[in-house]
Amino acid sequence: MLDQTIKVDLSSTKKPKPDADKLQFGKLFTDHMFIMNYKEGQGWHDPRIVPYQPLKLDPSCVVFHYGQTVFEGMKAYVTKDGEVQLFRPNKNFERLNRSNDRLVIPQIDEEFALEALKKLVSIDKDWVPTAEGTSLYIRPFIIATQPYLGVAPSSEYMFIIIMSPVGAYYKEGLNPVKIQVEDEYVRTVKGGTGEAKTGGNYAASLKAQEISGEKGYSQVLWLDGKEHKYVEEVGSMNMFFKVDGKVITPALNGSILQGITRDSIIQLLKHWNVPVEERRISIEEIYEAAANGKLEEAFGTGTAAVISPVGELLWKNEKVVLNEGKTGEISKRLYDTLTGIQYGTEPDPFGWTVKVE
Amino acid sequence: MLDQTIKVDLSSTKKPKPDADKLQFGKLFTDHMFIMNYKEGQGWHDPRIVPYQPLKLDPSCVVFHYGQTVFEGMKAYVTKDGEVQLFRPNKNFERLNRSNDRLVIPQIDEEFALEALKKLVSIDKDWVPTAEGTSLYIRPFIIATQPYLGVAPSSEYMFIIIMSPVGAYYKEGLNPVKIQVEDEYVRTVKGGTGEAKTGGNYAASLKAQEISGEKGYSQVLWLDGKEHKYVEEVGSMNMFFKVDGKVITPALNGSILQGITRDSIIQLLKHWNVPVEERRISIEEIYEAAANGKLEEAFGTGTAAVISPVGELLWKNEKVVLNEGKTGEISKRLYDTLTGIQYGTEPDPFGWTVKVE
Structure with missing residues (x-):
């Protein structure tokens, strides 16, 4: 990690937030996302929080051809006191690094990733829905972005965190x-x-x-x-x-x-x-x-x-x-x-x- | 297939072509690429040849998370008479459709894909290298592009063909x-x-x-x-x-x-x-x-x-x-x-x- 300062570029417009009963899993995303790049010889660098936006990638990027990608899934919850909390997020980043090892993707700094996640959730705090059973789904993922068709571990990656408000999984109680x-x-x-x-x-x-x-x-x-x-x-x-x-x-x-x-x-x-x-x-x-x-x-x-x-x-x-x-x-x-x-x-x-x- | 007319948007600038002895597999791409989109209810549509360019994709696209992607690899060769030819390309598109079936990706029209490929090769004909043992590597691939984090077959796809001039695999004869x-x-x-x-x-x-x-x-x-x-x-x-x-x-x-x-x-x-x-x-x-x-x-x-x-x-x-x-x-x-x-x-x-x- 060359520079652990997370740059923040806030969105000038805010998307409207949907009604709690209209939330669908993984279709709508919050105003911001976290991105960090990796390049061989340079390591992970340029951590930043930016407005949620499309990725611009060369069609030859490794992820499109050889599936070199890993991800995690976790949630943020609002407590009855209005506080936002995560559930065992350190376990997710530990597992992400184990997945990285299997897929020959460079390790991330787990503590720094958690810090980045907290900062991102805090910026988009208003997106954590408050109705019963709702939560903010968090998707950290890494994609191989080197523009190269050789079957080999990529020399470039992006680590990204996006977030999506989700409705109650069970609207009428547990359903077998x-x-x-x-x-x-x-x-x-x-x-x-x-x-x-x-x-x-x-x-x-x-x-x-x-x-x-x-x-x-x-x-x-x-x-x-x-x-x-x-x-x-x-x-x-x-x-x-x-x-x-x-x-x-x-x-x-x-x-x-x-x-x-x-x-x-x-x-x-x-x-x-x-x-x-x-x-x-x-x-x-x-x-x-x-x-x-x-x-x-x-x-x-x-x-x-x-x-x-x-x-x-x-x-x-x-x-x-x-x-x-x-x-x-x-x-x-x-x-x-x-x-x-x-x-x-x-x-x-x-x-x-x-x-x- | 709603409309089988391939629109062509030629690049206004041409990239310089590298020397035959400096060709590296899969790192440099020709001036153009073929793209066709799929959307549930609409089928494959908008086939087009456009200048080689980055893809702009939502970070939640299925391909980044659930690896729903297939590809093919083939080559175009220049004969001693200066003609360009392909080797059993129909077999590649047949196999692409078998891969599609396994990955729950909609079938493509194999004949149309071959027509599109020929048109693309013909437009970038000057990119087929002529030195002994060199060829133009062709990479057709399909990626799942629906912006949705649910684990389910995507409702949107892109079928893309990119091409890269490649050097002789064996520069000094077959090498065990x-x-x-x-x-x-x-x-x-x-x-x-x-x-x-x-x-x-x-x-x-x-x-x-x-x-x-x-x-x-x-x-x-x-x-x-x-x-x-x-x-x-x-x-x-x-x-x-x-x-x-x-x-x-x-x-x-x-x-x-x-x-x-x-x-x-x-x-x-x-x-x-x-x-x-x-x-x-x-x-x-x-x-x-x-x-x-x-x-x-x-x-x-x-x-x-x-x-x-x-x-x-x-x-x-x-x-x-x-x-x-x-x-x-x-x-x-x-x-x-x-x-x-x-x-x-x-x-x-x-x-x-x-x-x-």
Whole structure:
């Protein structure tokens, strides 16, 4: 880092802010964005907050051809006292650097990135919506911008943060979804990029998602790429089951994303003395538990939904309905507690929240 | 396709053309580019040839976050009569559409794409270099341009063709390379995107390439993602071996790119009555053949190098030197014949070349 001073160029006009009930995820962005450039030999430089604007990139830039890109997702919340806070943002920048390592992108200074993020949120503070369940979605990402068609790590990058106000994920309470267990397509495999938050994993997921969507299922449950036997993730979330009083989730194995919500949930369950296990889980085990009446709950976890209860599973034409298709007790308790911590209505015994200014 | 008329906006200035011996792959681009847009409900529209210029894209565009992008690579060659010709370009646009299908990108009109390409090459004809071994590299690609952070297929795309004059791949004759068999990282797996020409596959390859580069190996030989036992590709090329008088190459299995050079080589070998087999090949089989003195040649195949002879293999610290590290007979004959067809110095019994204008 040659110069850590963040230059600020404020927008002369302000976009109108939409009504809370009209907020759509990821379609409208705030007045400003953060940008920082990297060039080989020069390092990360020119950190700046500028009016939200298009990027001007040469058509030969590496990101358009070889997918060298990483991203993060997090949120800012308004508390009942009108303060704005972030949820474990340091974990996001730590993970961004792990993704960088896998994608051969230079490391960022995590502390500086958090400082830049706080400054950006503070400038666009009025954009953090205040209605119940709403938040400001934050998208830090890095793209490879060297204009060069060789298959090699780029010598230039841009680190950018954009922000979008989002509505309540659940407008009428937690809503269980139907998911299909994917047998043909895979998201990734050990030795691939599954642990990194990089575009290619998401591009790979679109086809299966489209096919299962046409059958009326809203998410795909991914099995491992090697044997198509073990549960990996659901959609772009981590997966949990409650079987016979115990909560189980696939262990981190190199192809599963190290979810921050996943980690928070494991910590919460331990704090509550609810038995929780991280281990390999076959889809057969889940179906056996269901047949024996021991599959009590299932849910996905991620930044967007926090908890996404599963009401129905479909695997090889065999359907399993969970908890009569209703949200389970532990799903609800986890959701209420985590969102309570995020919005400051519940105590934060773990020190997970970080105030902005 | 609403309107198939290609609008042409010629550049008022022409860039200087570099000396043939100073041409670098993929760094300098011609005066013009082809662009066509797609929008849901409207289809592909507004095909146009415009001066080569930067793209102006919203930072939330799908391609920056979820890697929804596909590409192709081909070349234009000047014949001894001064005519410009392409090599099997229809195969590239067929494959682009197969990649589109895997990445949930709308199909393009292949015939129209070829017409657009010919028009673009014809306009920038002076950019096709004439020195021996030089050519004009052509990069058609599609990027997802909807400004939306939801993980879903984009509703907007750009199809772009850019072109770059490239020098001779081998300046002093065919040059065998040292390759390392990769044990830890994988490029892809069955059910993934390996068969598609999409950014994520290339992004996934950078880390292993970097590590083996540091050890002095110029390419990585990829094994299958499931068992790490079977040969898949080398770098971004298809892989061939000559064992005991027979040429073998991994069969297309869903995770191997359907190379156009690969297909041309198989056809040429059959034409010559050289035994050729497409089948599963374990790396153990190759090492056994080497131990028994039956591994005669090995080479990668692709658009850039055509044939890339392998002089040395390293797998689990065990080194194998092939053909005394020199280019083998069949590698040389394939290279001479294929490049001869491409440059019009050899007859083209397969009708592979397509004249521009």
